[in-house]
Amino acid sequence: xxxxxxxxFGSQTTQLIARRIxxxxxxTEIVPGDAELTDxxxxxxxxxxxLSGSPESVNGTGAAPDKKIYNCTRADGSTMPLxxxxxxxxxxxxxxGGKVESLPHTEYGRIEVKTNKEALPHQTHISKFLDGFRVxxxxxxxxxxxxxxxxxxxxxxxxxxTGYPAVAAHxxxxxxxxxxxxxxxxxxxxxxxxxxxxxNVCGCEKSWSMEHYIExxxxxxxxxxxxxxVLLLISGGVDSTVAGAALLKALxxxxxxxxYMDTGLMRKNETENVSAILENLGAKNVHVIMCENEFxxxxxxxxxxxxxxxxxxxxxxxxxEREVARLKLPDSYLLAQGTxxxxxxxxxxxxxxxxxxxxxxxxxxxPLVDAKRKAGKIIEPLDKLYxxxxxxxxxxxxxxxxxxxxxxxxxxxxxxxILGEVTKTRCDILREADAIFIxxxxxxxxxxxxxxxxxxxxxxxxxxxxxxxxVAGDERKYGYVLALRAIISSDGMTADVYPFESHDLMExxxxxxxxxxxxxxxxxxxxxxxxxxxxxx
Numbered sequence: 001x002x003x004x005x006x007x008x009f010g011s012q013t014t015q016l017i018a019r020r021i022x023x024x025x026x027x028t029e030i031v032p033g034d035a036e037l038t039d040x041x042x043x044x045x046x047x048x049x050x051l052s053g054s055p056e057s058v059n060g061t062g063a064a065p066d067k068k069i070y071n072c073t074r075a076d077g078s079t080m081p082l083x084x085x086x087x088x089x090x091x092x093x094x095x096x097g098g099k100v101e102s103l104p105h106t107e108y109g110r111i112e113v114k115t116n117k118e119a120l121p122h123q124t125h126i127s128k129f130l131d132g133f134r135v136x137x138x139x140x141x142x143x144x145x146x147x148x149x150x151x152x153x154x155x156x157x158x159x160x161x162t163g164y165p166a167v168a169a170h171x172x173x174x175x176x177x178x179x180x181x182x183x184x185x186x187x188x189x190x191x192x193x194x195x196x197x198x199x200n201v202c203g204c205e206k207s208w209s210m211e212h213y214i215e216x217x218x219x220x221x222x223x224x225x226x227x228x229x230v231l232l233l234i235s236g237g238v239d240s241t242v243a244g245a246a247l248l249k250a251l252x253x254x255x256x257x258x259x260y261m262d263t264g265l266m267r268k269n270e271t272e273n274v275s276a277i278l279e280n281l282g283a284k285n286v287h288v289i290m291c292e293n294e295f296x297x298x299x300x301x302x303x304x305x306x307x308x309x310x311x312x313x314x315x316x317x318x319x320x321e322r323e324v325a326r327l328k329l330p331d332s333y334l335l336a337q338g339t340x341x342x343x344x345x346x347x348x349x350x351x352x353x354x355x356x357x358x359x360x361x362x363x364x365x366x367p368l369v370d371a372k373r374k375a376g377k378i379i380e381p382l383d384k385l386y387x388x389x390x391x392x393x394x395x396x397x398x399x400x401x402x403x404x405x406x407x408x409x410x411x412x413x414x415x416x417x418i419l420g421e422v423t424k425t426r427c428d429i430l431r432e433a434d435a436i437f438i439x440x441x442x443x444x445x446x447x448x449x450x451x452x453x454x455x456x457x458x459x460x461x462x463x464x465x466x467x468x469x470x471v472a473g474d475e476r477k478y479g480y481v482l483a484l485r486a487i488i489s490s491d492g493m494t495a496d497v498y499p500f501e502s503h504d505l506m507e508x509x510x511x512x513x514x515x516x517x518x519x520x521x522x523x524x525x526x527x528x529x530x531x532x533x534x535x536x537x
Contacts, residue, residue, distance in 0.1 A: 001027050002204040003045045009033035009063050009087055011053030016493050017085065017183040019386050020191060025206030026198055034063040042072055048081040048202035051088025053181065057102075057145055058094040062087060070096065081125075081174040081201050086143050089168065089177030098151035103164070107141040107179075110186060112161040125174040125201055130157060130167075132196025137188040139166065139180035140494075142530075146179065174201050184494050210392055217381055221250040224379060229329050231257045232336040233320060235266075236274030237409040239338030239382060242394040245281055246381045247336060249397055257285040257327065261319060263312075264292025264427060265413030268435040277403050287327070291319055292424075299415060299422040303465075305537035308422065312412040336379040340387060340492075386491040407438075407458045408492070408534075416537045420465030429518045433482055434461040436515055440508045441486075447501070456498050459486040461512075462525075462536050470513075470520035479520020482512065486524075487534060495529040 004021050008014040008030050018028035056062035072080035084092040090100045115133045146164045158167025168177040182190035198204050234240040247256045262271045278286050298315050302308050394404045410416045418426050441453040462483040470477040489495035509522035
C-alpha cells in the first residue's frame with residue numbers, strides 16, 4: 001500500500017495534513033521530525049515525505065530532520081519527493097544553504113498568494129506540482145520567519161501579497177516548499193495542492209479507507225487487550241460513545257466495562273440520555289456513579305482554568321480507581337479513553353516533543369493519566385482521528401445517528417464553561433440556559449432550510465463571572481452575563497463563527513433572559529479559531 005511519511009516538528013496541524021491525505025485515499029504515517037530515518041521508517045512503500053510546520057524557529061531550538069532525508073531514494077531508485085510546509089520549507093532552506101530571517105511583521109491568517117505558472121515545460125516535476133495551484137488564491141499563513149535567500153537549486157514560483165516567497169521548487173529534484181498551510185480549511189484549493197504532490201509528483205494510488213482503518217483497529221485492540229478487562233470512562237458524548245462502540249465491536253462485550261460519572265457538571269438530562277445510548281450499544285457491564293458533591297467540593301475556590309482541568313482529571317481517576325476496586329477487576333485491567341488527536345496535540349502530546357501546550361485536557365494532562373500511559377495501561381482507539389472522522393467511524397460501527405450528531409462536549413463538562421469558581425448554583429443556571437439554546441437550534445432553520453443544530457458544528461453557552469444591571473418589569477435587576485458560542489468547522493483545529501440571522505439571536509436571547517431569571521444579559525462570541533480556542537477555558 002502506497003504511503004506518505006510525515007515528519008512532525010510540533011505543528012498544531014500535523015495530523016490534519018495526514019487526515020487530508022487519508023481523505024484522498026492514501027495511507028499516511030507520522031514520525032517525530034528528528035527521528036532517525038531507518039529503512040524501517042522509510043520503507044519501500046513510502047512514495048513521498050512531508051516536513052510539517054512548527055512553533056519553533058530554524059534559527060532557534062527548532063528540531064532538524066535526519067540529514068539522510070536529502071539523500072533518500074524510493075524503491076525504484078528515484079529521488080524521494082519532499083514537501084516542506086511552513087517551518088518545513090524553512091528547515092529545507094536552512095539545511096540546504098539558504099537563509100531564513102525574522103519578519104518585521106508576522107504573516108498570519110488569510111493572505112493572498114500569486115503563482116507563476118507560465119513558460120513551464122509540460123510534464124516536468126514542477127509543472128505537475130503547480131497543476132494544483134490557481135494563479136491567485138487565498139492561503140492560510142502562520143509564521144514569523146521568512147526566506148530571504150532560497151537554497152541553491154530552488155526557484156520561487158509563488159509570492160504572498162506582502163512580497164515574500166510562498167511557493168518554491170527545486171529545479172532538478174522533486175523537492176517543494178510552501179510558506180502556508182494547505183491542510184487547513186481556510187486555504188483555498190488546499191486539497192488540490194496536496195493532490196498535486198501526492199498523485200502528480202509521488203504517483204500514489206488510492207488504497208486507504210475507513211473500512212481499512214476499522215479492520216486495523218479491530219486487530220490492534222484484540223492484540224493489545226487480549227482477554228484482559230477493559231474499562232472505559234464514558235460521558236455519553238460522541239468521542240467516548242464511538243470509543244465504546246469500537247471496543248464492543250472488537251472485543252467480547254463481557255470484558256468491556258463502561259463507567260459513567262454524574263459529576264454534576266453535565267448537560268440537562270445527561271444521565272438519562274447516556275443510559276439509553278449505552279443500552280442501544282449492547283453493553284453488558286454499565287456502572288453509573290453519582291458523584292456531584294465530590295466534584296463540586298474539589299472545585300471549591302478554584303478559578304484558574306488549568307487548575308480546574310487538572311483537579312477534575314485527577315478526581316476522575318481517583319474515583320475510577322475506587323470504583324474499580326469495588327468491581328474487583330484484576331490488576332491487568334486496561335483503561336480506555338475517547339481521546340482524540342486534537343486533545344493530544346493541544347496538550348503538547350503530539351508525535352514528537354516540540355508541540356506547545358495550548359490547554360490541558362483532563363484525559364491527557366493529568367499526572368495520574370500520564371502515569372497510566374507510561375505504564376502502558378491505556379487504550380485510546382481514537383487518538384489518530386479528528387472529530388469528523390470519529391463520526392464517520394461511528395456510522396460504520398452502527399452507532400445511532402442522534403448520538404453521532406451530538407455537538408462536542410468537553411470531558412470536564414460545564415466547568416470549562418463557567419468562568420471563575422464552579423458552584424452548584426452556577427451549574428444549574430448554565431445548564432438551563434444551555435438547554436434552551438440547544439432546543440432553539442434544533443427547531444429553527446437556516447436560510448438553506450437546514451436545522452441550525454445540524455448546520456452548526458458546535459454550540460454552547462458560557463456563564464461569565466460578571467453581573468450587569470438591567471430592568472425586569474419596573475424593577476432593577478442585577479443578573480449574570482451569558483455568552484453564546486456557535487462555530488462551523490470540519491475538524492476542530494480551525495473554526496469560523498456561525499453567521500446567525502439577527503432575528504434568531506434576538507429571539508433566543510429573549511427566551512433565555514425571560515426563562516432563566518438569574519441571567520440579565522446575553523452576548524454572542526464572534527471570535528474565530530485561531531486566534532481564540534473553541535471553548536473559553
